[in-house]
Amino acid sequence: MSHLVITGGAGFIGSNFVNWLCREHPEHDLVVVDLLTYAGNLANLESVLDQVRFEKADIADADTMRGILDGAVGVINFAAESHVDRSLESAAPFLHSNVTGVQVLLDLVRELGIPRFLQIGTDEVYGSTPADVRFSEGDHLNPSSPYAASKASADLLVNAAVRTWGVPALITRASNNYGPWQFPEKLIPLMITNIVEGRPLPVYGDGLQTREWLHVIDHCTAVWAVWTGGEIGTIYNVGTGNDVANIDLVQGLIDLLGASEDLITYVEDRPGHDRRYALDISRLTTELGWQPQISLEEGLNGTIEWYRQNRAWWESIKSGEYREYYERMYGDRDQPAE
Numbered sequence: 001m002s003h004l005v006i007t008g009g010a011g012f013i014g015s016n017f018v019n020w021l022c023r024e025h026p027e028h029d030l031v032v033v034d035l036l037t038y039a040g041n042l043a044n045l046e047s048v049l050d051q052v053r054f055e056k057a058d059i060a061d062a063d064t065m066r067g068i069l070d071g072a073v074g075v076i077n078f079a080a081e082s083h084v085d086r087s088l089e090s091a092a093p094f095l096h097s098n099v100t101g102v103q104v105l106l107d108l109v110r111e112l113g114i115p116r117f118l119q120i121g122t123d124e125v126y127g128s129t130p131a132d133v134r135f136s137e138g139d140h141l142n143p144s145s146p147y148a149a150s151k152a153s154a155d156l157l158v159n160a161a162v163r164t165w166g167v168p169a170l171i172t173r174a175s176n177n178y179g180p181w182q183f184p185e186k187l188i189p190l191m192i193t194n195i196v197e198g199r200p201l202p203v204y205g206d207g208l209q210t211r212e213w214l215h216v217i218d219h220c221t222a223v224w225a226v227w228t229g230g231e232i233g234t235i236y237n238v239g240t241g242n243d244v245a246n247i248d249l250v251q252g253l254i255d256l257l258g259a260s261e262d263l264i265t266y267v268e269d270r271p272g273h274d275r276r277y278a279l280d281i282s283r284l285t286t287e288l289g290w291q292p293q294i295s296l297e298e299g300l301n302g303t304i305e306w307y308r309q310n311r312a313w314w315e316s317i318k319s320g321e322y323r324e325y326y327e328r329m330y331g332d333r334d335q336p337a338e
């Protein structure tokens with residue numbers, strides 16, 4: 001069999017990774033697993049579905065996953081509940097996928113003797129970063145949201161499996177991603193699609209929180225660098241140094257799309273909102289020779305172009321289940337401007 005299993009492969013980053021891998025390294029025999037929750041979409045894999053085997057499954061379902069993982073050369077786990085705001089509404093799905101699901105995968109990797117497991121993690125596990133500091137992999141975990149706490153739990157479970165059982169696992173911790181196929185609940189696709197639709201742009205609090213933006217294709221090359229060259233039991237931060245305040249990013253998107261600033265609407269802040277994320281990525285750059293290749297300007301222009309050309313993709317999302325969620329979150333603020 002000797003297949004490589006990509007879990008969460010129909011979500012934003014997972015599907016970009018599968019598409020990228022099919023293009024750049026087509027020799028691999030891929031099995032893509034996804035539960036197809038609200039964020040999973042087979043349309044993201046449309047152009048490669050004849051090159052991969054797709055299995056709709058829950059990573060927390062040990063019996064089903066045993067059959068899929070048996071004989072695999074490795075597992076790269078992108079599957080997760082991924083949106084902070086949703087985790088504030090209900091933590092339960094986050095514990096199921098991000099904690100129980102990861103432990104189930106680790107147990108199976110051990111039981112089946114799978115040679116390599118990569119857990120895709122996040123910078124949010126470090127919590128808010130003080131000004132002039134960039135967190136390194138050894139810094140302590142201080143997550144603020146149920147989402148971040150569930151991802152920190154996963155990282156701890158991975159490390160425990162490495163130490164206790166010698167499970168051959170590694171972890172990446174990436175900063176905020178953007179690019180094609182990102183579900184329009186996250187900042188960049190929400191703002192782009194709202195601008196295109198002439199809807200208000202909800203900026204939380206004072207908008208001076210900063211995030212470190214990483215194009216999803218740069219994330220894919222980093223994941224591959226760690227998958228092919230990383231050391232077992234090691235954590236690798238993935239970032240760019242592109243630290244931008246939310247309001248500046250929103251303003252930049254308005255400028256690139258030629259829209260009006262009047263769309264900006266300051267709304268109540270997110271509870272427990274982390275002020276700043278910033279990573280020290282020297283381990284990845286010095287030990288594995290990785291560097292990001294896509295500048296923020298180039299990446300945002302390409303992303304805007306993608307959302308312009310794939311309007312049917314996001315319009316169908318925005319008019320479905322997501323509509324209900326959005327109305328619950330923002331009420332009638334989400335109306336086209338006068």
Ligand code: NAD
Pocket residue numbers: 007008009010011012013014033034035036037038039040041057058059060077078079080081082083096097101120121122123151173174175176177178183
């Ligand atoms: P996403 O929400 O777009 O995709 C997650 C995918 O996982 C979806 O397709 C969903 O159907 C699937 N999934 C969820 N629970 C599952 C389960 N129990 N079994 C099988 N599949 C399941 O998220 P994303 O933005 O693509 O994030 C992917 C990974 O990268 C996550 O682990 C996330 O924590 C991490 N990450 C994301 C970012 C970011 O900016 N988006 C940054 C750093 C790390």
Ligand code: TYD
Pocket residue numbers: 084085124176185186187188190202203204207209210211246270
């Ligand atoms: P988000 O894309 O949800 O990612 P994360 O919370 O995981 O960093 O949000 C990015 C930043 O944008 C974060 O500081 C919250 C802010 N934000 C808004 O100001 N308005 C919005 O409508 C959303 C979704 C996010």
